[in-house]
Amino acid sequence: MICPVCAQEMAVKNAGDIPLDVCWGGCGGIWFDAFELARLSQAPPETMEWMAQVPVQEAQIPAHKLQCPRCSLPLMRRLFKPAVKVVVDECPGCGGFWLDHGEWDRIQTHSASAEASDQPDKLTLARQMYRQLCARQEP
Numbered sequence: 263m264i265c266p267v268c269a270q271e272m273a274v275k276n277a278g279d280i281p282l283d284v285c286w287g288g289c290g291g292i293w294f295d296a297f298e299l300a301r302l303s304q305a306p307p308e309t310m311e312w313m314a315q316v317p318v319q320e321a322q323i324p325a326h327k328l329q330c331p332r333c334s335l336p337l338m339r340r341l342f343k344p345a346v347k348v349v350v351d352e353c354p355g356c357g358g359f360w361l362d363h364g365e366w367d368r369i370q371t372h373s374a375s376a377e378a379s380d381q382p383d384k385l386t387l388a389r390q391m392y393r394q395l396c397a398r399q400e401p
């Protein structure tokens with residue numbers, strides 16, 4: 263798979279049993295296919311420990327809008343979850359997510375503080391909304 267930011271071939275790294283495409287030695291971005299991000303946000307933190315070790319070259323900001331590395335549709339910027347205020351790129355076609363380097367860590371940090379401060383029913387509501395959003399974007 264080709265990195266949507268720096269147009270180089272990405273490496274495949276396993277997070278538990280899920281293979282992820284990583285821009286190794288480039289921008290350090292990671293592509294998650296539909297539901298992989300949701301599955302991994304439930305996984306133990308060790309599963310994603312290697313993300314901190316991804317070699318990254320200085321940030322390269324693309325002049326163009328990012329395109330889905332799977333289906334070439336323009337990616338849409340949106341909040342990861344209502345309670346997790348990290349903006350990620352999502353493909354409206356295949357439902358995959360592009361995370362720039364460091365965004366996974368920010369999601370983890372924000373999720374932890376959201377869970378600590380939110381009422382449980384509010385959090386459940388946020389999860390339901392997220393699931394509905396995912397379901398809607400199934401082909």
Ligand SMILES: [Zn+2]
Nearest residue numbers: 265285288289
């Ligand atoms: Zn890249």
Ligand SMILES: [Zn+2]
Nearest residue numbers: 330333353356
């Ligand atoms: Zn796509």
